[in-house]
Amino acid sequence: MVEIITKIPLEYYIILASVLFCIGVIGVLIRKNALIIFMCIELMLNAVNILFIAFSAYRGDASGQVFVFFIMAVAAAEVAVGLAIIVMIYRNTRSVDVGELNKIRY
Template structure:
């Protein structure tokens, strides 16, 4: 495994993180925004696993396990929120659900 320099993984994860950030900022569909956030979380997971593996220490992977739990919980709540809003407004476009100024 030492064949792949650690930086490669980190750069890939940084790239995914930034793509996720860009997705949150430019997309208007709430579900896609949420998916972009999942992308960010996954990039963080990749970093954690990379470090964990190169440190030879499993704490990072335990943490990833918790992040996944949280992501699942967030997905349940987040999608419930999106369903609730869809029932009222029949749209999940962030721009269209603006009563207040954003």
């Protein structure tokens, strides 16, 4: 599987990561379920991860892969706290619809 670097140009990976990131952005914009908004954030983090790994493989530098490791750690911590917040929202409002959280304005 080593020859992938010579066969596939780096630009293809950039385009793939951009498409995945934009799908995540669209999901955050159009969905109202807080859980799905969270999943789209995970999608965006993974798009960044594949970009990091592609650059690190094409340049022969291991620092990019260590950065991906840290991103995964931060994502795990973020999900733990975020899901706790969502459970609290559900307890207080009986739904996870972000459109019903408009009382926070007042």
